Amino acid sequence: AATRFINNLQDVVTDYMKSSSYSVGISDLIANKETNDKIAETIFNKKKAVVELINETHIGAFENKTGKTNEVEFETQVSGLLEGAVSQAGKIGRSSLEKNNRFVIMVSAGSKGSNINISQMISCLGQQNVDGKRIPYGYQDRTLPHYNKFDDTPEARGFIESSFIQGLTPEELFFHAMSGRVGLIDTAVKTSQTGYIQRRLIKSLEDLKFNYDGTVRNGMGKIIQFSYGDDNIDPMKVES
Structure with missing residues (x-):
């Protein structure tokens, strides 16, 4: 029921925005x-x-x-x-x-x-x-x-x-470009770095699974954790 309500509410908002769209101007x-x-x-x-x-x-x-x-x-x-x-x-x-x-x-x-x-x-x-x-x-x-x-x-x-x-x-345009240049370089450099870190994490965790006995094991059956997350709580069902 909650899911249906949220979906319907989104449809109502979408229809409203069609007739009362939001824009900004000079x-x-x-x-x-x-x-x-x-x-x-x-x-x-x-x-x-x-x-x-x-x-x-x-x-x-x-x-x-x-x-x-x-x-x-x-x-x-x-x-x-x-x-x-x-x-x-x-x-x-x-x-x-x-x-x-x-x-x-x-x-x-x-x-x-x-x-x-x-x-x-x-x-x-x-x-x-x-x-x-x-x-x-x-x-x-x-x-x-x-x-x-x-x-x-x-x-x-x-x-x-x-x-x-x-x-x-x-002159102001040149100064503005100088200060923005560091951010552009950081974005370009960190994109590749974080992407590679994420890939290594995924590859190292992809064969882990939660077993019926409550343990977390890899593809070889070796125990990684005796209890998932040390508390066996599903993060999806925990309020943040």
Whole structure:
């Protein structure tokens, strides 16, 4: 009866979706001018604070009250300021959306996406990292040929203040590609590794069977376990 109910419910939902389909559009991501101005102001203030921090290091007024090196503490403080910019800008962007916004409904229902995705689409993408750090100098003492040497400002070290709905500048696109590259490589490498691990597991377990005497034996009749799972409980019938 329960199985029949679930199947019938699925049919009802399918028929409902035929007449009331769900879709999202660009209009769901368009914020008003007031919201965009607030987001821009928030990012500007945080970037200004980072520039002031850089100036302090240049004149030797940078305060380091920790046991870490000045370089590490500087990067920690910069990251904190820029993360704050993304967090505040994201909240401003999300608060401008109505409850019946299609993206908000999708995230609230838990079907797809997260608040971070909404923030990146409306507010800003934020700091791009490689190996957990800001974009390092890859060319001769600079991140890209578009910047001056030793430029430590947020935009020159991988901070993207544009959102997906606004579109990225060429420099921002390069930084975004850098941070995404590690994930792509991991996916390609780990797919083969996990696939081979799974194959070895399956091949080593495929001849095991549960016998009438309660033991688990292989194809040769050798005992692998005296009691299946050490408790003889069927995992399919255990509530998780």
